[in-house]
Structures are given as C-alpha cells and as structure tokens.
Amino acid sequence: MSPEPADRQEYNITAYTENQVGLLNRIAIIFSRRKINIESLNVSPSEIEGIHRFNIVIVETEEVVEKLAKQIEKQVEVLKVYYNTNADVIWQEMALYKVPTDVIAEKVLVERLLRENGARAVVIRKDYTVFETTGHREETDNLIKALQPYGLIEFVRSARIAIIKASDGFHHKLKEFERREPSEDVAENEFLNDREQVFTM
Secondary structure, eight states: OOOOOOOOEEEEEEEEEEETTTTHHHHHHHHTTTTTTEEEEEEESSSSSTTEEEEEEEEEOHHHHHHHHHHHHSSEHHHEEEEEEGGEEEEEEEEEEEEHHHHHOHHHHHHHHHHHHHHHEEEEEESSEEEEEOHHHHHHHHHHHHHHGGGGGGEEEEEOEETTOOOOHHHHHHHHHHOOOOOOOGGGGTTTHHHHHOOOE
C-alpha cells in the first residue's frame, strides 16, 4: 500500500537573483503552468548590492515545493533558491486601515482596539485617519473584523517579508563561489602553442 502524500502547508521560497527585466514574469509562469496559486510575492534588494531577493509564499507539499525551487534555480539570472516552512522563518506583513476620524474621536473602544493591536496613525485628516500595523496574517485579519462595525473605509495588506532563521546570509554562498578554483583551459586551446604541428598535413 502506497504511503499517504505529505500534508500541504505554507512554504516560503526565497530566491537570490540578478535584477533582470522579464525574470518576474518567467518565475510566475513556472507556477501558473502547474496551476499553483501564489499567496504572496515580494521582491526587494538583498544584503548584497546588485542582488535581489524574491520571497514567494505558496501552500503545497514539500515534494512539489522542492521541484519548484529546482525549476526556478534553472533560470540564468537566479543564483540560489531556498524553501522553508513558517516555523523556519521570521516573517511579518504590514497592513493599512482607513477609518472615519469622527468615529475614533467619539468611540473610546476603537482607540483601545487600535492600541491593543499595536496600530499607529500615519495620516490624520478631518474626514479619515490611516493606521498602520505589522504582524502575522491572523493578527491583521483580526483587526479588520474588529474595525468593520465602526465604518472601516479601506484596507490593504503588503506581501510577506521573511528572514530565514538558520541562514548565515547570502554572503557565505558568494564566498563559496569565489573559493572555487578556476576550471582548466577549454579544449580548443589545448594545442594552441603547437598549432603549426596540429595543422600540418
């Protein structure tokens, strides 16, 4: 009897890449061809100048994620790909909430809800106030539910950003590349110094 497939769960795929036009589209096609939904996608500079970092969140089995990581790594501009569960990364998402200013002024409960959820005001106008908070998906979702009865006007959430707990950074991987000894001369140069003898009939 064949074993049951592993459970699907959230995985964070981290790809270090060169910044090239069209790479994002080619990576997205890898997922769309397999009908895999991307839950979150963030592209940002990395700790190394000129190297960008993709953070892609999907819900899949480890077997599928491993194949995807290998496929992404085949792209010429991709230097290295890692994948981790949520337990292996430190992650956050940012959210913005727009609520009527008069409600905040009149309802002490709303102000307490925002304070308890670590929200801070980033814009205050006569007609509305925009609050910002960071946290996990469940935390930002809970604040949406809490603010709905008080006239939540708009809500937006950023893509996930994540740091790998066990990683020493990509610097170490680059140093490994640099330590590798140069390859031998290519075959066509092997007899260059003896070309007169090689081409003598």
